[in-house]
Amino acid sequence: MPSKEEMHRLCIVYELFLVPVLLLSPILKIRADSTPPRIVRFSGTAYELENGKLLYKDMHEEFWDNGKHTRSVVQYIDSEGKLFATKRISFLRNRSLPDFNLEDFRDGYLEGGEFESGTKVRLFARRKKGDPIKEKVVDGGDLSALDGGFDYFVEDHWNELLAGKRITFRIFVPVELDTFRFYVEKTKTGSFKGRPALFLRMRIESSILSVFIKPIDLIYDIESKRIMEYKGTSNINNEKGKSHAVRIVYDFR
Numbered sequence: 001m002p003s004k005e006e007m008h009r010l011c012i013v014y015e016l017f018l019v020p021v022l023l024l025s026p027i028l029k030i031r032a033d034s035t036p037p038r039i040v041r042f043s044g045t046a047y048e049l050e051n052g053k054l055l056y057k058d059m060h061e062e063f064w065d066n067g068k069h070t071r072s073v074v075q076y077i078d079s080e081g082k083l084f085a086t087k088r089i090s091f092l093r094n095r096s097l098p099d100f101n102l103e104d105f106r107d108g109y110l111e112g113g114e115f116e117s118g119t120k121v122r123l124f125a126r127r128k129k130g131d132p133i134k135e136k137v138v139d140g141g142d143l144s145a146l147d148g149g150f151d152y153f154v155e156d157h158w159n160e161l162l163a164g165k166r167i168t169f170r171i172f173v174p175v176e177l178d179t180f181r182f183y184v185e186k187t188k189t190g191s192f193k194g195r196p197a198l199f200l201r202m203r204i205e206s207s208i209l210s211v212f213i214k215p216i217d218l219i220y221d222i223e224s225k226r227i228m229e230y231k232g233t234s235n236i237n238n239e240k241g242k243s244h245a246v247r248i249v250y251d252f253r
Contacts, residue, residue: 035067042251049231049245054079056236058248069095072148076104076236085236089148096149096156097121097140097172102235109237111174113146121146125175127241136177143169144179147235154184154200154218155225161186162198162222168205181205189222192229196222202232214245226250 040062046055059075069091076085087102094115101112108129114122116137124135140146145153150171157167164186170179184202191197202216216232227250234244 035064037063037065039063044230044248044250046234046236046244046246046248049247052247055234055244055246056084087148091149091152094149095152097144097146098149100147102147104237107237107241109241111235113172113174119144121172123172123174123177125177127175134177138172138177138179140170140172140179143167144172145169146172151227154220158225161200162189180209187217192219192221195228197228198222 040060042060042062044058044060046057047053048055056079057077059077061073062069063071063073071091072087072089074087074089075083076087078084084106085102085104087100089098089100091098093099097113097115097119099112099114101110103110108126108131110124110126110133112124114124116122119140119142120137121140122135122137124133126133143153153169154161157165160167161184166183166185168181168183171182172179182202182204184200187199187201189196189198192199198220200218200220202218204210204213214232216230218227218231219229220226221228229250230246230248232245234246234248236244236246238244
């Protein structure tokens with residue numbers, strides 16, 4: 001049986017140590033559960049698909065808050081090191097249908113989309129400086145993706161794609177103020193740049209349009225679910241205002 005003096009000492013220890021710890025425990029838990037803001041930087045290098053000529057680099061900055069990717073800024077740099085276009089994306093309202101705005105400073109080309117509600121997006125575009133900006137609210141249906149939200153669409157359907165399921169969905173195309181039906185499926189799993197990879201192919205569903213719109217091939221890192229390579233039509237135009245056919249290789253991060 002502890003003496004009165006020992007009991008008094010125990011009370012002091014309790015008041016000086018245990019009570020503050022208990023009072024601070026919710027704060028400590030909040031700090032442990034929260035993730036500090038961070039910026040993830042990486043780049044993609046775009047080559048002409050036919051001849052391998054360097055076309056441009058897209059320099060990405062991803063802004064993360066509490067473990068969530070909230071927004072991105074992409075700067076496009078030509079082969080001479082000059083900035084010629086910028087894209088801003090916000091994933092706050094819908095990560096597969098993000099708000100985005102792409103502007104090409106060379107000719108004033110502009111395109112973008114703003115999430116409205118449900119599966120509706122307000123698309124807008126201008127082919128060149130001086131043209132009016134056209135816009136339209138478009139409904140993409142249950143399965144749809146917009147611009148950089150496609151990577152999250154893939155992530156959301158990762159297990160299905162890995163299992164070999166073909167997924168049909170709609171892609172929003174701002175410059176056409178419309179959506180088009182595509183399907184994406186696995187072509188194989190293998191190795192890319194020394195890492196296990198999932199190889200996907202995306203095709204337009206229309207047999208007529210497939211004559212003009214070539215398939216898009218994508219390679220994703222299986223561990224991180226990050227894109228490592230893209231082959232297909234670029235969202236960046238050439239000097240004639242036509243989309244480049246590119247191979248974009250992303251540095252692994």
